[in-house]
Amino acid sequence: MKPRSKVLIIAGSDSSGGAGIQADIKTVTSLGSYAMTAITAVTSQNTTGVKSIIPISSKEISSQIVFSAKDIRPNAVKIGMLHSKQVIQAVMKSLNKIKIKKIVLDPVMVAKGGTKLINNTAIIYIKKLMKNILLITPNIPEAEILTKTKINSTKNMIKAGKILINLGAKNVLIKGGHLNSKQMNDILLNKKTVKVFKSKKYSSKNTHGTGCTLSSAIATHLSCGKDLIKSCELGIKYVNDAIKSNLNLGKGNGPINHLNSINLNKKFK
Ligand SMILES: Nc1ncnc2c1ncn2[C@@H]1O[C@H](COP(=O)(O)OP(=O)(O)OP(=O)(O)O)[C@@H](O)[C@H]1O
Ligand SMILES: [Mg+2]
Numbered sequence: 001m002k003p004r005s006k007v008l009i010i011a012g013s014d015s016s017g018g019a020g021i022q023a024d025i026k027t028v029t030s031l032g033s034y035a036m037t038a039i040t041a042v043t044s045q046n047t048t049g050v051k052s053i054i055p056i057s058s059k060e061i062s063s064q065i066v067f068s069a070k071d072i073r074p075n076a077v078k079i080g081m082l083h084s085k086q087v088i089q090a091v092m093k094s095l096n097k098i099k100i101k102k103i104v105l106d107p108v109m110v111a112k113g114g115t116k117l118i119n120n121t122a123i124i125y126i127k128k129l130m131k132n133i134l135l136i137t138p139n140i141p142e143a144e145i146l147t148k149t150k151i152n153s154t155k156n157m158i159k160a161g162k163i164l165i166n167l168g169a170k171n172v173l174i175k176g177g178h179l180n181s182k183q184m185n186d187i188l189l190n191k192k193t194v195k196v197f198k199s200k201k202y203s204s205k206n207t208h209g210t211g212c213t214l215s216s217a218i219a220t221h222l223s224c225g226k227d228l229i230k231s232c233e234l235g236i237k238y239v240n241d242a243i244k245s246n247l248n249l250g251k252g253n254g255p256i257n258h259l260n261s262i263n264l265n266k267k268f269k
Contacts, residue, residue: 003034005223008069008100009216010061010091011080012041012053018255019209024078026258027216031238033223036074038064040087047208047250050111055083058090065094076102076223078216079133083118088125092132102222105133106215110141131168135228137215138164140178154185154196161189173218173232177210184240188232195229199240206246206254213256214239 007028014020021037028035040061044051077100082088095103107126109118118126123145130136140151147163149156157174164172176185181201188195217238221231238261245257 001032004032005075005220005225006034006036006072007216007219007223008036008038008065008074008077009080009219010038010040010065010077010082011106011212012043012083013039014209015042015044016046016208016250016255018047018249019212020080023209023212023255023258024080024216027213027238028220030258030261031217031220033220034072036068036072038068040080040082046252047254048252053083055087058084058086061087062090062094065091066097069098069100074098074100074223076100076104076219078219079103079105080212080215081106081108081117082126082129083122085121085125088122088129092129095132101134102219103133103135104215104219104222105130105136106211107136107138107142107146108211109145110139116145127167130164131170133170134222135171135173135218135232136164136169137173137175137211137218139175139211143174152179154179154181154187157185157187158189158194161187161194165189165191171228175211175214177207186232186236188229193229195232197233197236199236200244202240202243202246204243204246205252206248206256207243208253208255210239210243210256213242213258 009024025035042054143160147160161172171190184199184201186197217235242256245260247257
């Protein structure tokens with residue numbers, strides 16, 4: 001098959017392959033599109049934890065975005081972890097140059113273990129960036145930081161989403177993975193709508209990279225011309241099926257199964 005569309009991913013590398021750029025490329029590819037990348041940081045990690053992080057310079061990040069998009073024009077962009085004010089500013093400038101409308105921002109701020117990954121100045125700049133983005137996809141701890149509220153129910157998720165819309169976000173998908181609930185609730189909000197996506201919750205330790213995967217899947221569906229609600233619905237389903245498939249790799253929090261959507265019909269002889 002030929003790729004259905006092209007997606008540019010701006011994110012960090014996860015050497016274990018379960019999250020970050022690696023999860024993004026697998027997601028875009030498994031959903032039938034062409035993946036391009038601008039790497040923001042290189043991490044050494046495995047399923048048990050992160051050993052080191054090397055940031056890439058703002059200049060090099062901009063160069064990757066503008067130079068690759070000038071040649072092969074993406075239909076959508078997914079943005080993952082941006083660690084500093086300088087990097088966020090550089091990405092904003094580069095996005096203004098390439099003028100792509102369909103952009104999904106996963107505002108990565110808190111690691112699975114609860115460690116805050118970016119400083120307060122960077123958080124102010126994420127709030128500026130989100131005004132120029134089609135969809136922002138915070139998890140609950142990130143939505144709490146961005147709105148300075150406490151979230152422990154779907155009602156509070158909706159309240160936080162409305163605050164983000166009032167702060168200038170166009171569309172917000174608050175992910176429910178961190179809520180103590182029986183089923184999974186992800187909530188999409190904009191000025192007109194509140195849509196709750198309900199899905200089955202699995203009790204699994206192998207959920208590394210669910211957030212990266214979801215934002216890439218949504219960006220891919222948008223890049224193929226699906227509307228926002230459908231793209232979120234299909235993205236959530238892709239993540240849910242990939243968790244259900246339970247790969248169980250590694251000794252710690254293992255990856256989800258990105259290949260779940262693929263049906264190989266060629267024999268390699
Ligand atoms: N145990 C689970 N069962 C089913 N779906 C899940 C589970 N955990 C997360 N999800 C789904 O995964 C997606 C990402 O949500 P989550 O809240 O985990 O994001 P995140 O915290 O940003 O992830 P990450 O830890 O990768 O950064 C959502 O669509 C959510 O519904
Ligand atoms: Mg996340």
